[in-house]
Amino acid sequence: MTDQFAVEMRGVVKRFGDTVALNGVDLVVPPGAVYGLLGPNGAGKTTSVKVLTTLIRPDAGTACIDGIDVVAQPDEVRRRIGLTGQYAAVDERLTARENLVYVGRLFHLGTSESRKRAGDLLERFDLMEASDRVVKGFSGGMRRRLDIAMSLIANPSVLFLDEPTTGLDPRSRLGMWDVIEDLAADGTTVLLTTQYLEEADRLAERIVVIDHGHVIAEGTPDELQSRTGGALLQVSIARAENREVALSVLSPMCSGRVEVRDDRTFEAPIIAGDRVVPSVIRALDDAGVDVLDVVVRRPSLDDVFLALTGHAASTDEVES
Amino acid sequence: MNRVQRTLHDSFVEAERHLRVIPRNIELLIFATIQPIMFLALFAYVFGGSISIPGFDNYDQFLMPGIFSQSLVFGSAFTSIGLAEDLSKGLVDRLRSLPMSRSAVIIGRTVSDLVRNLLTFCVMLTAAFLLGFRFGGSTFDAAIATGLLVLFSYALSWVQALIGLAVSSVEAANSAGFIWMFPLTFVSSAFVDPSTMPKWLEVVANANPFTVVTNAARALYNGLPVGNDAWISLLWSVGLIAVFSMIATRKFSRSTSS
Numbered sequence: 267m268t269d270q271f272a273v274e275m276r277g278v279v280k281r282f283g284d285t286v287a288l289n290g291v292d293l294v295v296p297p298g299a300v301y302g303l304l305g306p307n308g309a310g311k312t313t314s315v316k317v318l319t320t321l322i323r324p325d326a327g328t329a330c331i332d333g334i335d336v337v338a339q340p341d342e343v344r345r346r347i348g349l350t351g352q353y354a355a356v357d358e359r360l361t362a363r364e365n366l367v368y369v370g371r372l373f374h375l376g377t378s379e380s381r382k383r384a385g386d387l388l389e390r391f392d393l394m395e396a397s398d399r400v401v402k403g404f405s406g407g408m409r410r411r412l413d414i415a416m417s418l419i420a421n422p423s424v425l426f427l428d429e430p431t432t433g434l435d436p437r438s439r440l441g442m443w444d445v446i447e448d449l450a451a452d453g454t455t456v457l458l459t460t461q462y463l464e465e466a467d468r469l470a471e472r473i474v475v476i477d478h479g480h481v482i483a484e485g486t487p488d489e490l491q492s493r494t495g496g497a498l499l500q501v502s503i504a505r506a507e508n509r510e511v512a513l514s515v516l517s518p519m520c521s522g523r524v525e526v527r528d529d530r531t532f533e534a535p536i537i538a539g540d541r542v543v544p545s546v547i548r549a550l551d552d553a554g555v556d557v558l559d560v561v562v563r564r565p566s567l568d569d570v571f572l573a574l575t576g577h578a579a580s581t582d583e584v585e586s
Numbered sequence: 587m588n589r590v591q592r593t594l595h596d597s598f599v600e601a602e603r604h605l606r607v608i609p610r611n612i613e614l615l616i617f618a619t620i621q622p623i624m625f626l627a628l629f630a631y632v633f634g635g636s637i638s639i640p641g642f643d644n645y646d647q648f649l650m651p652g653i654f655s656q657s658l659v660f661g662s663a664f665t666s667i668g669l670a671e672d673l674s675k676g677l678v679d680r681l682r683s684l685p686m687s688r689s690a691v692i693i694g695r696t697v698s699d700l701v702r703n704l705l706t707f708c709v710m711l712t713a714a715f716l717l718g719f720r721f722g723g724s725t726f727d728a729a730i731a732t733g734l735l736v737l738f739s740y741a742l743s744w745v746q747a748l749i750g751l752a753v754s755s756v757e758a759a760n761s762a763g764f765i766w767m768f769p770l771t772f773v774s775s776a777f778v779d780p781s782t783m784p785k786w787l788e789v790v791a792n793a794n795p796f797t798v799v800t801n802a803a804r805a806l807y808n809g810l811p812v813g814n815d816a817w818i819s820l821l822w823s824v825g826l827i828a829v830f831s832m833i834a835t836r837k838f839s840r841s842t843s844s
Contacts, residue, residue, distance in 0.1 A: 319683045344685040353676030359607040371599045372686045374587060400610065416680070 270333050272297040272424050272455040273318060277327035280313055280479075287313040289479035290327065295457055297423070300450040302470030303459040304571075310479040311459035312352065315428045318457070319349045332423055345373070348417030348425045352432060354409035355416075358402040362393050362412050365401060366419055373420040380419070387415040391445065407438030411445060418454075425449065427458040431465060443468060463568055477575050490570045498563045499536045501546065504556035506530050512555045519546055536562070593687040600694020604668065605701060618702070622657040622710040629653060629777065630717055639779055642808075650719045651731070651804040652776030657710060658739035659771055659796065661703035663763040665743040668695055669750030670759035682839070689835040696743040703739055707732070723809025731806035734819050738799045741823040744830035751837045776800050795822040 273295035280288040288310045295301045303311050316322045317329050320340040329336045331343045349355075356365050363384050370380025388397045391411045401409065410430060417425055430446065431439040446469050449456060460466050466473045467487045475483040475490070483490060499520060503512050506529035513532065516524050519542060520534035527533055536542045543560055550557050587595065608615065634645050642648040669692070672678050681691055721728045746763050753759045773791050774780070780791035791797055799822065802815035 321679060321682055341685045344683055347683060349680060349683040351676050351679045353679075355676040355680035357603060357672075357677060358675075359610060360603065364603075364606070368599065368603055369680070369684070372596060372681070372684045374592070374595070374685070 270297070271295060271330070272299070272332060273301075273457055274330045274333070275314065275318065275327065276329075278314070278317055278324045278329055279326040280310075280317060280322065280324050286479055288317070288324070291476070291479065291481055293474055293481060295424070295455060297455050298453045299472065300446075300456040300458070300470050302466035302473045303457060303476055304461070304463065304466045304473050305459075305476040306461055306571075308478075309476045311461075311476060312428055313479075314476070315349070315351075315426050315457070315459060318424075319347055319426055320344055345420070346423045348414075348420070348422035350410070350413045350417045350425070350427050350430060352429045354406070354413045356401050356409055356412055358404075359400065361398050361400055362404075362408075363388060363397045365412060366416055369416045370419045375420060383419050387418060391415045405438070406434050407441055410434065410438070410442055414445060414449075418449075422454075424455045424457065427456060429459055429461070431460070431462065439465075463566060463571065475571065475574060483570075483574050491565050493570060493573055497536055498565060499532075499534050499542065499546065500559075500561040500563065501532045501550070501557065502559040503530050503532075503550070504558050508555045511553050512550060515549050515553050515555070516546065519549065530558075589687075593690055593693070596687040596690030597693035597697065600690050601698040601701075602694075604695060604698035608702060618661075618706055619709050622653070622706055623713045625653050625657065626650065626710065626713055626717060633777070637778065641810075644718075646717065646719055647722065647808055648804065649777065650714045650717075651807045652774075652800055654707065654710060654714075654732075655735050655738075655796065655800040655803060656771040656776050658703055658707060658735050659742055660764075660767055661706060662699065662739050662742040662746050663760075663767065664699045664702065665696055665746035666750035666753075666759045666763035667756060668699070669747055670753060670756045673751065674756055678838075688839050689831070692744070692747045692831070692834055692838060696740060696747060699743050700736065700740050704736060707736070721807055721809070723806060727806040727809060730816070731803040734799055734806075734816060734823075735803050737823040738795075738819060741826035741830070744827055744834055748830055748834040748837060751834060770794065770796050774800060775804075795819070795826075798822060 271294045273293065275291050275293040278288050278291045279286070291310065291314055293303075293314070303314060305311050313322070317324050318331065318336060320336050320343055323337055331346050334342045334346070336343050357368070360368065366384035366387055367377070367380045370383055371377060373380075375383065388394050391414065393408065393412060393415065396404065396408060401412065404412070414425075414427070414430070427446065431442050434442060443465070446456065446458065450469070450471075458466075458469065470487070472484065472486055473490055474481055483493070501512070501516065503509075509526070509529050513524060513526070516532055516534060519536075521537050522535040524532050524534040543562060547557055547560060629649055630646050634649070637645050639645060639648045672681075672691075678691070682688075749762050750759045753762050773783075773787060774794045774797040775791065776796070780788045780797065783791055798815050799819040802812055802819045804810075805812040805815065
């Protein structure tokens with residue numbers, strides 16, 4: 267079957283008591299793709315990952331990995347997945363190498379094969395120097411790298427990364443992004459969850475936006491950004507009495523309504539990449555308006571989230 | 587690999603993980619060794635002179651099997667703490683996403699705690715001998731006595747496993763795992779003859795499985811007639827393992843870190 271999805275969720279519902287964590291989630295990831303599941307805390311990201319990795323059973327709907335149902339054949343699914351959760355799931359009393367061999371043996375790879383793969387992974391994740399040190403003294407970034415290496419020991423068809431950079435310092439976060447980009451380049455199918463819009467933008471080829479247990483949008487980062495009407499143009503003029511003239515010049519050039527911030531500052535959506543800035547400056551100049559400043563701001567995914575949901579991406583709901 | 591092979595293999599891997607790190611935590615090892623020796627010495631010297639037990643001309647011969655018994659039972663608390671630790675660190679989520687046997691995680695944990703308890707027991711037995719304790723019966727009887735004690739401690743490890751999985755933190759596991767050990771081991775025949783207790787307490791003490799196990803081991807260590815206590819304590823242990831292994835394994839399959 268050529269059109270088999272690596273990950274497939276259809277109408278998945280999960281309730282915890284009165285709380286509906288997933289309210290009919292549909293999601294497909296083709297093999298080899300890196301998908302980002304984006305949403306605020308409590309949106310249902312972690313719950314989706316837990317359903318797909320057989321940690322919890324859905325109340326309704328179906329979820330499959332490589333076409334294998336997670337409820338009907340959990341062990342077959344477990345053989346094909348790697349999971350890196352929100353907490354670095356390592357045994358900190360063991361060394362990095364021991365952690366890897368340990369998980370390899372629990373995948374029933376045999377001790378010698380586990381050792382061989384452990385060596386390869388330590389090399390690949392830049393942990394060779396620390397390989398025989400106890401994990402307790404590792405930095406957050408090293409733990410996460412080890413954690414991902416442990417998830418990869420059985421060559422999974424799908425790797426789940428649940429908020430892989432939460433709690434990391436900025437430098438470790440950049441390092442982790444490099445690791446994930448390398449995985450993507452190797453053709454590993456990755457489903458990562460994140461509440462960092464920048465992270466999804468950088469790593470994922472497609473983003474699935476989830477909110478209150480629903481998928482509310484899906485597309486490439488560019489497609490999602492264009493939903494807010496592209497980029498935002500900000501123009502400041504020198505004299506307030508030119509306000510009406512400037513407004514009449516700008517209006518036909520922009521893709522949406524021109525907002526007047528104060529008497530001398532205007533904001534309007536434009537189609538990004540239209541080389542609109544030189545034309546705006548020229549037109550205003552021709553109309554005799556003195557321009558102080560012109561800025562084009564590409565929308566952040568925060569803007570996208572606001573446009574899609576009507577509320578900001580950061581809520582203080584707690585994910586169950 | 588069939589189901590049974592897989593469970594054995596995975597349990598072995600899990601037990602090895604815990605045993606491998608025992609020598610790495612020297613402090614824990616030292617304190618785990620000192621504690622039973624301290625108990626032996628304290629009870630023997632503090633109470634030894636003032637307590638006399640009918641049928642025993644030497645209180646030490648009565649007391650020491652009771653302390654063996656108590657120390658082994660206390661040792662089972664490691665199980666709840668260890669499982670709670672794996673749970674709180676998210677390791678359990680990883681394990682539950684692996685194609686491994688569900689029960690192996692707890693079997694491996696309880697078996698490694700059993701080995702650790704046996705090590706402590708050997709130290710304690712040596713100390714007891716240095717303090718004057720002697721087997722009154724055959725070495726075979728003493729081995730049976732030790733087996734009964736260790737098996738009971740192993741059975742309680744499964745109770746502790748359920749506690750470790752049920753509580754929400756390592757600290758809670760520490761308290762919840764230990765608190766019931768005190769009435770269990772003191773309202774018993776471990777240190778005194780229950781007939782000296784208030785009537786209602788004596789009834790409780792005599793019904794306590796810990797009393798049955800301690801009495802059986804004490805009789806065997808001293809070469810006295812053991813009666814039915816050996817069989818009854820064996821039944822208690824097997825029964826506890828059967829019931830709690832089922833409940834704890836089911837609980838494990840459902841528990842996640844958050």
